[in-house]
Amino acid sequence: MPIHNLGYREWDGERESGSSRWTVVAGIGIRRAWQSMWLRRIAFVVWAPPLLYAVLIFVFEQFLGNESGMQPRDFARMLGLLLPAEAMPGVMLVLQNVDSATAQELLSTVRPVFWKAVILQLQRSQCIGLVFVVGLVAPSLISQDVRSRAFLLYFSRPLTRLQYIMGKFATVAAFLLVTTTLPQLLLYLFAVLLSPDISVIAYTWDLPLRAVLASVTMIIPTSLLALMLSSLTVETRFATFGWFAIWIFGLAAYVVMERLSGDTSELILHLSFLYLLFGDLSAKILGIPLLTSHFEIELAFVVAMSVICFAVIFHRVSAPLRA
Amino acid sequence: MHSIIHLQNITKDYGRFRALSDVNLDVFAGVTGLLGPNGAGKSTLIKVLLGLVRTTSGKGLVLGQDVSRQAGNIRARVGYMPEDDCYMHGLSGIESVQVAARLSCLPKTEGLRRGHEILDFCGVGQERYRNVETYSTGMRQKLRFAMSIVHDPELLILDEPTSGLDPEERDAMLNRIRILSQKFGKSIILCTHILPDVKVVCEHVAILAAGRVRLAAPLADVLRSPDPYITVQVQGAAEQFAGQLTSLGLNVAVKGISHIEVAGAADAVSRMVWSAAAKANVGIQNLTPSQSSLEEVFLKAVREDRNANS
Numbered sequence: 001m002p003i004h005n006l007g008y009r010e011w012d013g014e015r016e017s018g019s020s021r022w023t024v025v026a027g028i029g030i031r032r033a034w035q036s037m038w039l040r041r042i043a044f045v046v047w048a049p050p051l052l053y054a055v056l057i058f059v060f061e062q063f064l065g066n067e068s069g070m071q072p073r074d075f076a077r078m079l080g081l082l083l084p085a086e087a088m089p090g091v092m093l094v095l096q097n098v099d100s101a102t103a104q105e106l107l108s109t110v111r112p113v114f115w116k117a118v119i120l121q122l123q124r125s126q127c128i129g130l131v132f133v134v135g136l137v138a139p140s141l142i143s144q145d146v147r148s149r150a151f152l153l154y155f156s157r158p159l160t161r162l163q164y165i166m167g168k169f170a171t172v173a174a175f176l177l178v179t180t181t182l183p184q185l186l187l188y189l190f191a192v193l194l195s196p197d198i199s200v201i202a203y204t205w206d207l208p209l210r211a212v213l214a215s216v217t218m219i220i221p222t223s224l225l226a227l228m229l230s231s232l233t234v235e236t237r238f239a240t241f242g243w244f245a246i247w248i249f250g251l252a253a254y255v256v257m258e259r260l261s262g263d264t265s266e267l268i269l270h271l272s273f274l275y276l277l278f279g280d281l282s283a284k285i286l287g288i289p290l291l292t293s294h295f296e297i298e299l300a301f302v303v304a305m306s307v308i309c310f311a312v313i314f315h316r317v318s319a320p321l322r323a
Numbered sequence: 324m325h326s327i328i329h330l331q332n333i334t335k336d337y338g339r340f341r342a343l344s345d346v347n348l349d350v351f352a353g354v355t356g357l358l359g360p361n362g363a364g365k366s367t368l369i370k371v372l373l374g375l376v377r378t379t380s381g382k383g384l385v386l387g388q389d390v391s392r393q394a395g396n397i398r399a400r401v402g403y404m405p406e407d408d409c410y411m412h413g414l415s416g417i418e419s420v421q422v423a424a425r426l427s428c429l430p431k432t433e434g435l436r437r438g439h440e441i442l443d444f445c446g447v448g449q450e451r452y453r454n455v456e457t458y459s460t461g462m463r464q465k466l467r468f469a470m471s472i473v474h475d476p477e478l479l480i481l482d483e484p485t486s487g488l489d490p491e492e493r494d495a496m497l498n499r500i501r502i503l504s505q506k507f508g509k510s511i512i513l514c515t516h517i518l519p520d521v522k523v524v525c526e527h528v529a530i531l532a533a534g535r536v537r538l539a540a541p542l543a544d545v546l547r548s549p550d551p552y553i554t555v556q557v558q559g560a561a562e563q564f565a566g567q568l569t570s571l572g573l574n575v576a577v578k579g580i581s582h583i584e585v586a587g588a589a590d591a592v593s594r595m596v597w598s599a600a601a602k603a604n605v606g607i608q609n610l611t612p613s614q615s616s617l618e619e620v621f622l623k624a625v626r627e628d629r630n631a632n633s
Contacts, residue, residue, distance in 0.1 A: 006440065006443070007444055007502070008441075008444045008472070008499075008502060008503060008506075008507060009440065010475050010507060011429075011437060011474070011475040012475075013429070013430070013433055014430075015427075015428040015429065015430075016428045016429070016430055017428070018395070018399075018428055021425075021426055021428070024422060024425045024426055028411065028413075028414065028422060032412070032413040032414075035413070140412075144412040144413070145411075145412065147412070148409060148410050148411070148412045149405075149407045149408070149409035150409055150410065150411050150412065151409075152403075152405040152407060152409050153405070153409055153410070153411060153423065153467075153470065154426065155375055155398075156373055156375070156398060156401075156403035156405070156471075157398055157399075157423065157426035157427055158395040158396070158398040158399040158426070158427065158428070159398075159426050160395070321370065321375045321376060
């Protein structure tokens, strides 16, 4: 027996508010996930693209600083290297309208377009990182609790099922915010710092808000989808397989449909592959014009997917208590 | 006496299966043994008490809180130790207890301090820093017990707390239960199949069978024999002593050289036995009132239920 054992003692201290219980669940998840060496490596790797794009912005700003009399066509060519092909015609429309603008007006129009393009591209590359981060964090979150029957330990406390799900969701979202949203915001900050004067904020102030909104549009459905897969099994590896299968089969379906039947609707192609779906939504939210846009349908699809995933998670989390 | 749990006509159906049927039960302060064969509805009853499942009909109050509307308040004031071998994956023992404390709204640092204190009380030493997945069954049992009491609950529901423990640990666990009840006034519901445990620590007993409460009474009343007698062990002439008792109008049966059974409740006949012994000049070595065994009472309650069903 330890020499400091005082036996049982009553406790009458001040209790905390119950509304923050979900943060305890999130804390457990984050601590547990961070023990994975693979996750630490990937979290490190997904910070590489923002550094590359920061260099690109640096070069761009240096180029503008030379006042080399750059023409819209030159900008378009530069943007063409960065932007997804489907966005180019729309960007050209914007640039054609500034043909007759003064140099200052040209900069105030082109700079936001360039920054948006960079952030969109960063978001697309971060989307690949997202697949790996979520694939390492989410599959074990609920499946391990089902397997170790931890539900009874959680729910015999004053913790609601909604708070439990919020905690699990926050675990995934925390990693995604750090690996996708934060780099975008830092990239914007970097771009502002490189700009010739602070007035650039006046016509780009909405960009960080749009970037956060675009990230959230990606984080919510992907997190819920991965948690749903985790709740459907007691075997973490099955949930992991399901998660990566969705992306790999989505890509395969996209490639096959595009190659075999050229007349397949672009909407169906994009709905079948989440990468393109989130790319479209991000482009729209960031304000990059696309020639063909199905924003409303794609947004409705993402919302419906999120609601269904949440309903399944809620049902599965309640199941062990009903048994 | 004021009841801490009051259940009135509680019925719980899972689809077409009726798990609890018109359960009426009052649980009083102290340690109450909840007994019943497998499938009797004990686990469902516990879930109802914790507000984890909705009742089909009936009303229930736990610590004065409605089970269907104030489940959160109930769970904040109740500690529950599940029977299942459940644990929080990837955490050490002390982290598990700290998490349990924090889920019951104890501040972070206080949860850690309290966790260490409770693990000391539960006899968990340096193993507390090991991952729970490496724990033995007995260690996990102690850990779950620690998690259930870390927030200083008013009512403890312990589901098979001594199963899987070696005799020494079992005694230690029962001792902890006794300390919590007697020294700190905790009310405890002990669900167990180990009837000697009930005899050792419980003051009340409730027997559940096929979703119905078959018996709910103080343990002393349950153990009281329907045909009471006392067994007297004497030193000296038992025959002469028996004759003396018979002359006093007592119904006596000699059971060997030195043992005599005297019909009647102990408090009614013991005075007469002592005076007869003085007259017969024999010494009384032992005087034991008769008791029903808890096993008999349990089996009788369960068989009555089966007979009623058949």
